[in-house]
Amino acid sequence: xxxxxxxxxxxxxxxxxxxxxxxxxxxxxxxxxxxxxxxxxxxxxxxxxxxxxxxxxxxxxxxxxxxxxxxxxxxxxxxxxxxxxxxxxxxxxxxxxxxxxxxxxxxxxxxxxxxxxxxxxxxxxxxxxxxxxxxxxxxxxxxxxxxxxxxxxxxxxxxxxxxxxxxxxxxxxxxxxxxxxxxxxxxxxxxxxxxxxxxxxxxxxxxxxxxxxxxxxxxxxxxxxxxxxxxxxxxxxxxxxxxxxxxxxxxxxxxxxxxxxxxxxxxxxxxxxxxxxxxxxxxxxxxxxxxxxxxxxxxxxxxxxxxxxxxxxxxxxxxxxxxxxxxxxxxxxxxxxxxxxxxxxxxxxxxxxxxxxxxxxxxxxxxxxxxxxxxxxxxxxxxxxxxxxxxxxxxxxxxxxxxxxxxxxxxxxxxxxxxxxxx
Numbered sequence: 001x002x003x004x005x006x007x008x009x010x011x012x013x014x015x016x017x018x019x020x021x022x023x024x025x026x027x028x029x030x031x032x033x034x035x036x037x038x039x040x041x042x043x044x045x046x047x048x049x050x051x052x053x054x055x056x057x058x059x060x061x062x063x064x065x066x067x068x069x070x071x072x073x074x075x076x077x078x079x080x081x082x083x084x085x086x087x088x089x090x091x092x093x094x095x096x097x098x099x100x101x102x103x104x105x106x107x108x109x110x111x112x113x114x115x116x117x118x119x120x121x122x123x124x125x126x127x128x129x130x131x132x133x134x135x136x137x138x139x140x141x142x143x144x145x146x147x148x149x150x151x152x153x154x155x156x157x158x159x160x161x162x163x164x165x166x167x168x169x170x171x172x173x174x175x176x177x178x179x180x181x182x183x184x185x186x187x188x189x190x191x192x193x194x195x196x197x198x199x200x201x202x203x204x205x206x207x208x209x210x211x212x213x214x215x216x217x218x219x220x221x222x223x224x225x226x227x228x229x230x231x232x233x234x235x236x237x238x239x240x241x242x243x244x245x246x247x248x249x250x251x252x253x254x255x256x257x258x259x260x261x262x263x264x265x266x267x268x269x270x271x272x273x274x275x276x277x278x279x280x281x282x283x284x285x286x287x288x289x290x291x292x293x294x295x296x297x298x299x300x301x302x303x304x305x306x307x308x309x310x311x312x313x314x315x316x317x318x319x320x321x322x323x324x325x326x327x328x329x330x331x332x333x334x335x336x337x338x339x340x341x342x343x344x345x346x347x348x349x350x351x352x353x354x355x356x357x358x359x360x361x362x363x364x365x366x367x368x369x370x371x372x373x374x375x376x377x378x379x380x381x382x383x384x385x386x387x388x389x390x391x392x393x394x395x396x397x398x399x400x401x402x403x404x405x406x407x408x409x410x411x412x413x414x415x416x417x418x419x420x421x422x423x
Contacts, residue, residue: 020224022154023199023284038249040189047189052229055197057388063218067371074204082357095414100346101289106330112278153280160273168238202288214371293319355385
């Protein structure tokens, strides 16, 4: 491969885990926990647990696919391998994931604006747009530099969650909701909070920049999911003990509001931490999206200019600018719940694609080298991806019709883009 189209291998296992944890945590409790609490009420912790199980099932598939077909294109590239005769499927899925990634960046940027307003009366759309621009500039500067910023931000945001758990534990019995759980609102809220586990799959988009991908990527995926699941369940128990779920749903900065009710003054500390956390997720989402756009352009699926790398820095600056532009267009939507559910829907579609691709490739390329292999199979049929597909479908039926309409528009636009590309 010509050097002009080659990314630098600069990431190790610690940096990967920080990337995974950083983007998952920032996308989750600091942005959509309020909306989800309004749906699931005291069962919020159970919605987080269900979301984690769905994520873990697909995490196995990502671990196999990233080590079998290491490419910054991730889901898009896996479909190309599974269906080499059909460019349309991989192109449409790739573009849907690009838009979903931009929606993730826009969602968390809007949440960033909500937390920033607790300190300065700045319009949310303005601070969200400024954050997107700053993170795009940092991603273009270089992945090594971005990773150090990510490590710092991730450490700060995890410290904030530990502070929430500590505050919640002083309020009363932290685990009381576990003993009185019901099924009310659990699955609809799980469909919303599934957004909070988005992040581990973004590690796959950095495969070409990892020094030892076959060893480090599976470990990073599983460690990221495990760490964030524990944090999420404890935080959800703590926060519903400190404030009513309906009050959380009405707040622009739900965690800060809950903390303030227990430790007056601590809400400002958490609000400041949330600013770092949400900024971190925006940064990683933009980086992952730019790598996917770069990979598609390198395969001539997008205009070739998107594969251009910045001299010396070797970063896909045109692709990064492209993802920034899409994210900016989504910021005016303004509603965190709508943007989060759109992100969740597109991510679930991506997860379906990965699981289907894995099953197809087990039959089409049975002798292909797989450094990590999903356990349990009946003949050539892997069991875990089948269960993952069923669980994803179960979550997908719980979205509101408006989200399906928005998702349909995204798919339609992606299909239209493919037809225009053929001309």
